[in-house]
Amino acid sequence: xxxxxxxxxxxxxxxxxxxxxxxxxxxxxxxxxxxxxxxxxxxxxxxxxxxxxxxxxxxxxxxxxxxxxxxxxxxxxxxxxxxxxxxxxxxxxxxxxxxxxxxxxxxxxxxxxxxxxxxxxxxxxxxxxxxxxxxxxxxxxxxxxxxxxxxxxxxxxxxxxxxxxxxxxxxxxxxxxxxxxxxxxxxxxxxxxxxxxxxxxxxxxxxxxxxxxxxxxxxxxxxxxxxxxxxxxxxxxxxxxxxxxxxxxxxxxxxxxxxxxxxxxxxxxxxxxxxxxxxxxxxxxxxxxxxxxxxxxxxxxxxxx
Numbered sequence: 001x002x003x004x005x006x007x008x009x010x011x012x013x014x015x016x017x018x019x020x021x022x023x024x025x026x027x028x029x030x031x032x033x034x035x036x037x038x039x040x041x042x043x044x045x046x047x048x049x050x051x052x053x054x055x056x057x058x059x060x061x062x063x064x065x066x067x068x069x070x071x072x073x074x075x076x077x078x079x080x081x082x083x084x085x086x087x088x089x090x091x092x093x094x095x096x097x098x099x100x101x102x103x104x105x106x107x108x109x110x111x112x113x114x115x116x117x118x119x120x121x122x123x124x125x126x127x128x129x130x131x132x133x134x135x136x137x138x139x140x141x142x143x144x145x146x147x148x149x150x151x152x153x154x155x156x157x158x159x160x161x162x163x164x165x166x167x168x169x170x171x172x173x174x175x176x177x178x179x180x181x182x183x184x185x186x187x188x189x190x191x192x193x194x195x196x197x198x199x200x201x202x203x204x205x206x207x208x209x210x211x212x213x214x215x216x217x218x219x220x221x222x223x224x225x226x227x228x229x230x231x232x233x234x235x236x237x238x239x240x241x242x243x244x245x246x247x248x249x250x251x252x253x254x255x256x257x258x259x260x261x262x263x264x265x266x267x268x269x270x271x272x273x274x275x276x277x278x279x280x281x282x283x284x285x286x287x288x289x290x291x292x293x294x295x296x297x298x299x300x301x302x303x304x305x
Contacts, residue, residue: 036289059119067111083103083160114134129145139183212239222273
């Protein structure tokens with residue numbers, strides 16, 4: 001991995017995996033979510049991977065903090081963005097490219113941003129970026145560049161494909177610039193209760209007190225509350241939050257008890273974070289299906305006693 005010099009660094013530095021592992025280590029539990037998670041729930045369905053709600057996970061990442069490396073290479077006062085290049089090379093919408101993402105310098109220097117080489121106390125699996133990848137806690141997955149080969153510090157905003165063209169929220173095709181995809185919006189996911197119908201996966205429960213459990217997370221601030229509804233969002237009750245034992249950047253457990261009565265119901269959950277962001281009942285459609293964090297809806301039939 002070679003941090004390059006495009007006027008943002010005083011001197012280039014070349015490091016291999018052995019060099020990285022000799023540097024100070026840091027481990028951070030981080031929830032990673034694809035920016036397209038929830039895309040398949042939009043109508044009409046946008047192109048690309050048809051994620052429902054499964055494109056998310058939490059792991060412990062171990063590596064060396066990025067900030068000391070950048071400082072040791074001599075950051076220029078004019079430094080603006082940090083550009084990360086991965087080994088994956090291909091063609092996207094007719095443009096041949098290495099995968100590259102730019103990150104504002106202030107975000108790249110955050111203390112938990114890592115060049116990671118371990119996942120859950122084991123070497124990175126190939127599909128997770130072996131031998132080294134970037135981990136940017138709180139940001140959607142497109143920022144966590146895998147198979148990292150190069151880092152450049154530049155003195156102007158990065159205008160590469162994955163920043164300027166892709167990963168922008170646009171409500172129509174064409175030249176609309178759109179809004180950049182950055183930090184993870186608050187989301188809560190419920191573990192569907194009861195048991196499913198074989199073909200439709202519709203859930204069934206018996207009447208009485210039904211435990212509800214799930215996870216919630218946000219890239220903007222700690223989760224401060226989760227609400228649960230059994231009537232499609234007309235009324236809400238506060239769930240109980242689990243401890244923040246996993247750290248600032250990992251999802252948080254929640255639980256509630258539902259007094260289930262016979263009939264058809266729609267369970268919903270929504271999260272809010274310390275910045276005041278609240279998960280919406282509905283989200284605005286966009287061309288690429290990014291950042292769809294509207295509330296999860298789980299149809300459930302409560303059987304007769």
